[in-house]
Amino acid sequence: MPLIEIDGKQINIEAGATVMDAAHQAGIVIPHFCYHKKLSIAASCRMCLVEVEKAPKPLPACATPVTDGMKVMTRSIKAITAQKGVMEFLLINHPLDCPICDQGGECQLQDIAVGYGGSASRYSEPKRVVKEKDLGPLIATDMTRCIHCSRCVRFGQEIAGLMELGMPGRGEHTEVMPFLETQVSHELSGNVIELCPVGALTSKPFRYSARSWELSRRKSVSPHDGLGANIQVHVKNDRVMRVVPRENEAINECWIADRDRYGYDALNSDERLTSPLLKENGHWREASWQEALEHVADRLGRIRESQGAAAIGALASPHQTVEELYLFTKLMRGLGTENIDHRLAQADATVGVGARWLGMPITEIDTLDRVLLVGSTIRQEQPLLAQRLRQAVKHGAQLNVLHAAGDDLLCKVNARLIAKPSAWLNGLAQIARAMQEAGADLGAVAGAVSLVVAGDNARAIAASLLSGNSGGENKAVLIGALAQNHPAANELHALAQAIATAAGATLGFLSPAANSVGAQLIGVLPGPEGLGAHAMLAEPRSAYVLLGAEPELDAYDAAAANATLHGAEFVVALSAFKTAALDYADVLLPIAPFTETAGSYVNMEGRPQSFHGVVKPLGEARPAWKVLRVLGNLLSLGGFDYDNAEAVRADALPTDFVAGLNNTPLAADLLTLNSGDGLERVGETPQHQLDPIARRSRPLQATVDAAVPAVWIGSELLTGLGIAEGGMVRVRQGGAEAILPVRRDDRLAVDTVRVAAAHPLTATLGARLGPVSVEKA
């Protein structure tokens, strides 16, 4: 371990470390711009020049490796002269328009200029002006402010895996720009805003709405996907102004997805429900909480009395908090119904042995050497987890994929088995068979898979999963949302587990929602006699209680859900937004979104994360746990006397709750491993339609990714239809249909029709995965 001296402090530091690392360790701050701990070393801004004994010139701390006995001076005359010289160069062409710059007050250039800049400029020549770039609805540009640190460019190359920004031009004419005037559309694109040390790249929705020093910074947790990204919510006058990442190396590192960053726009939108609403004679009117809740208690009580509790169905969104879900479940079970579920998108209602989870800490994803990703559109489902997998692949991991589409994962994929969804069971069986032929023990599924013939792709995946056992490789089989929604999810689970066991891999589930794991732990699941989400919408109930749920969009069969809800005798929706429940519900109760209530989520690695409300509830909205408490009391159910969210949490999540995490599959019937005939739909949840908040964020809905959903089909099918790309087609699933533009994607499996689910424009369609027909409209 080299011993070095830095500003007179002696420190031991790992070999291979840089002077910058040593300074961090010694608590010494060296000014810098291009250096970023998560990015490669550019050594180009030259701000971190320091004096090193025996070196004739000042050296950049970020790129200079330490050597034993090295003596570094970061504050010597030579070092400071170099740093001040660089600072002057950085400022000569910078517009110094801090008073009108959104970055003002949180600008690295501004901060460092205070220490190293002159009080007046000696530069009297004309300054450079750079044309603005249109990067789309999320990122505003003021490229004249750019100091060419190249962090945004390196982020694209190294973290996002997609180089959307480059630096063409030479010398002073160098400009950061998107290629060919395209917009930036990567799911992590907003991170360049924090990376930008100046005001060249700022948040477009936030632009000119507040100064950074006016904002209160409050900790919170992202309510979207199952990662549980840590965020900081910036608040002014009881209004959420923006969301930025809160660093947590174990979860989101220093990044957040665009969904996490820009979802907040919905919180202040006109679509918020701000008063309890009652429907009378087909017309909505505002009501007091007292009246609305008494009405709900009365109606539910009467339906239970007249038709039995089984006539009531209860659906909760997995984006609700632990506290809300716990009281919701307690209320519904108190009423006597077991028709309870949070898995709206899932066709298979099988309740697992325990809560399905990632099976490992999130950080372990980085260290995986072999991965099989089963039915996951991972960039849409889990943008940040996809990023971690990308890093693993960069370090040599072999990523294998079973999916219906050969999407670009922006990293090397070792082998893919691309097949339509009904062929996935057969696909996994082929992989298992190939492993069996290689001598692996497939346990309980051995007999079933022995009859299958393994193809080349399955063999390649099997070989990858079996390889490297001697070196103690970390391996994982990860089940994505699409596979979890599959009608044969239970059988896929069983086969995936057998493959994982045979390969020495960990089986994990990619939890689709912020609280998927929490909801399972709490038991927001059908009881033994109860119906799961899909069944209770397919077999209509008389009454429905919805907590944050939008079954008309998110259900496995959206068209059926919509019809059922319209036909129900009584529907009460607890929602933060004016949802489509306005068309079918009888009572709407305004509840507080995650920013307006205390609560907790349990993320995919089983980590509970609690947060406080950061602003007051909007209008008459109230935290859902309080609403449910009152309802419980009105219905005279015991056990609803909670004073605060912490008390609810204590009951909801016992200290030993981790024992409830269990990915063991149930016994599965693997008699039919054949795929279905004809065209099949693949209906995924688009990244910006994941939950009620994301789908109501205007900036997110303005992105390229949120454009009108298309019907994606292969060339052969397109030619058969006799229609040009962009033309309109009619998609039918039984009686359900939609007319949408058609697009070509030859990476799709044969007989696959990809149409997004969970979207208002496709909500007239049926099952997410199932038979479909396409014709010219």
Added chain:
Amino acid sequence: MSLNTPDTQVCLWTLQHAEPASLATYTANGGYEALKKILAEKTPAEAIIAEVKTSALRGRGGAGFPTGLKWSFMPRNFAGDKYVVCNTDEGEPGTFKDRDIIRFNPHQLIEGMIIAGYTLGAVAGYNYIHGEIFEEYESWERALEEARVAGLLGKNILGSGWDFDLHAHHGYGAYICGEETALLESIEGKKGQPRFKPPFPASYGLYGKPTTINNTETLASIPWIMRHGGQAFLELGKPNNGGSKIFSISGHVNKPGNYEIPLGTPFADLLEMAGGVRSGHTLKAVIPGGSSAPVLTAEAMMACTMDFDSIARAGSMLGSGAVIVMDDSVCMVKALERLSYFYFEESCGQCTPCREGTGWLYRIVHRIEHGQGRPEDLDELLRIGKNIGGNTICALGEAAVGPVASFVKHFRKEFEYHIEHKKCLVGA
């Protein structure tokens, strides 16, 4: 020994022959003999490097680094591929020698690169040719094909069982790609920007593999050294400055062109060979080693001999051997304005001091030339230069500062006249 004749020429001797670039001409005059001998005798790499060290061959691209020493930096027992790269990205204003080598004596460079490849254990060599020369590039490709057909390149060279091939990479004309690590980036298909060093190319070069990069003239000198011996090469020049060197003389001389003469030849002799300055004019200044070398006054230059050490003692650099001669008709402010514009335009823009500083320097000189100079400008130029020099990733920053500092130092009065009278002293 008469100068600039086959007596003193290492590289350009084929010009005496009818078809200078052909394989026949080269082999009829002892070409490829050195290679054949090395392959037949399986000469140890150490012996070849020792011979090159004896020759005191110093890099002909500008830095003058001892070639034998550079070759000894290549890791011997590296398990993967290694490369040899020839730098024919001759972009330094005033320099036009390497293009003549690949045009008139390509086979000597090919032989030199093969010997280098053999010595350094390389699997392939690349010749990076400046983007603005086309005929020379084609001439080089023709020569490569001739060599391949003759079994001098490719698999099992001359029956030795050793495989080695050469490839040409035609650049796009950026000056910065002459910087060796920017050149490597460019071959790799990336934007030509210098890399931060360390690591040096000898450990992390082309495609991340150990790589040795030499100038065209340097590599073309290798066959001569191996045929005649390092000692003979050393004796051609003077101690620590072995061999002959091509000087590209341009500017106000009667016979501009390439002159290949022994290192240590007095500048006066070179000037005379080039026909002297135009009649009716007197010598005013000389840039002795390409545009980034500091300018020298006529008096200082006339006292120099043309070798690395003598020019360095005079406060400049032998550089690439591009001698730019200026007579008394030259306005030094205008000359500097043009040079500064070059560096401003050619800065790659990667690192701050060069990207911002070269533009600042140019704009001030431009103002002075256009009658808008201010008295404090000259000190400001020197101050800005100090903030650039030594603080950049590559040497382009210093190259941009060299002319500014030396022009102001040696011709300050002329700059002051411009500032004060808002017009030029020359012709006033």
